[in-house]
Amino acid sequence: MRKPLIAGNWKLNKTITQAEELAAALVAGLKDVSATEIIIAPTFTALNRVAAIIGDAPIQLAAQNCYPQESGAFTGELSPLMLKDAGCGAVIIGHSERRQLLAEDDQLINAKVKKTLESGLLAILCVGETLAERECDEMLEVLSAQIKGGLADLSAEQMANLVIAYEPVWAIGTGKTATDEQAQEAHSFIRGLVQGLFDPATAQSCRILYGGSVKPDNVDGLMAQDDIDGALVGGASLTAEDFCRIVKFEKK
Ligand code: 13P
Numbered sequence: 001m002r003k004p005l006i007a008g009n010w011k012l013n014k015t016i017t018q019a020e021e022l023a024a025a026l027v028a029g030l031k032d033v034s035a036t037e038i039i040i041a042p043t044f045t046a047l048n049r050v051a052a053i054i055g056d057a058p059i060q061l062a063a064q065n066c067y068p069q070e071s072g073a074f075t076g077e078l079s080p081l082m083l084k085d086a087g088c089g090a091v092i093i094g095h096s097e098r099r100q101l102l103a104e105d106d107q108l109i110n111a112k113v114k115k116t117l118e119s120g121l122l123a124i125l126c127v128g129e130t131l132a133e134r135e136c137d138e139m140l141e142v143l144s145a146q147i148k149g150g151l152a153d154l155s156a157e158q159m160a161n162l163v164i165a166y167e168p169v170w171a172i173g174t175g176k177t178a179t180d181e182q183a184q185e186a187h188s189f190i191r192g193l194v195q196g197l198f199d200p201a202t203a204q205s206c207r208i209l210y211g212g213s214v215k216p217d218n219v220d221g222l223m224a225q226d227d228i229d230g231a232l233v234g235g236a237s238l239t240a241e242d243f244c245r246i247v248k249f250e251k252k
Contacts, residue, residue, distance in 0.1 A: 001204070002207050003036070004037065004223065004229060004230045005039065005207055006038055007041065007062065007092075008041065009233065010237060011234060012043065019042045019049065020053055023054060026038075027054060033247060037058075037230075039059070039060045039061070039124075040060075040062065041061075041062040041063060041064050043064070048086045048087055051086065060089040061087050061088045061089060061090070062089070062091060062122075063078070063090075064091075064092050064095070065078075065093070065098060066080045066091045066116060067079055068111035084120065089121060091116045091122070092124045092126065093109055094109035094126045096128050097172075106148075109149065110149055110151070113150055124165055124209070125151070125164050126167050128212070129142045129143060130169040131169065143190060144193055147197070159198060162206070164190060164207070164208045165208075165209040165232040166186050166190055166211065168182075168212050171213050173234060177212060177213040177222075178210070180224070183225060183228060184227055187227035188226070188227045190227075207230060208228065208229055210222050210230075210232070213234075214236060214246060215236050216242050219231060219246045219249045220250045223251070224251070231246060
């Protein structure tokens with residue numbers, strides 16, 4: 001019922017030429033995939049050129065961030081419409097690296113989500129607790145605040161264009177994946193929050209991705225969990241072989 005979605009977040013990596021090379025390898029490796037939706041998020045500077053390489057291959061382009069205004073005096077920022085113009089169909093919003101390094105809060109993230117949806121793009125809202133928060137038993141409280149804050153004022157209809165990515169901060173780039181059970185528990189909790197904010201049908205159709213050291217050797221177990229609908233992949237999305245294997249996860 002929920003189509004699996006595997007997204008690659010390239011973060012601050014690759015020159016335009018390197019991005020084109022990786023995109024070409026992904027097009028070759030993934031051209032026949034139809035059962036799983038695929039998204040890649042290169043850096044801003046590579047978006048337009050990667051869009052040309054993707055062509056009509058079954059890969060969607062996403063930006064890693066946006067600003068919640070259409071145009072104006074906002075030096076250094078990009079609007080969702082500009083990203084759409086560059087070839088994007090989606091935007092990653094509220095990644096923990098931006099929450100931590102750039103002090104993005106739930107209010108700003110909510111504004112970005114709304115502007116992205118208004119612009120006709122898919123919003124990928126990231127949430128996740130830090131290690132300290134998990135160890136202090138604050139995980140559920142943190143996830144609840146991030147979900148409620150990020151989804152504030154949205155309608156159930158708008159939720160059809162939104163994907164949630166649960167990325168425990170302690171699992172990002174550390175090689176420490178959440179166990180299948182830890183991830184499932186958080187995803188099921190998040191689905192319950194969505195149900196509380198909207199309704200059971202919206203919660204059942206909302207895709208929730210797991211992110212944090214997803215690799216070819218752990219994706220199958222994660223994807224076998226009831227409430228895990230896909231993955232947001234960092235490091236392993238930078239090599240075609242690994243990312244293609246993750247997209248072609250094996251159903252258990
Ligand atoms: P890693 O897969 O490198 O842990 O990164 C996860 C992530 O932050 C994706 O957005």
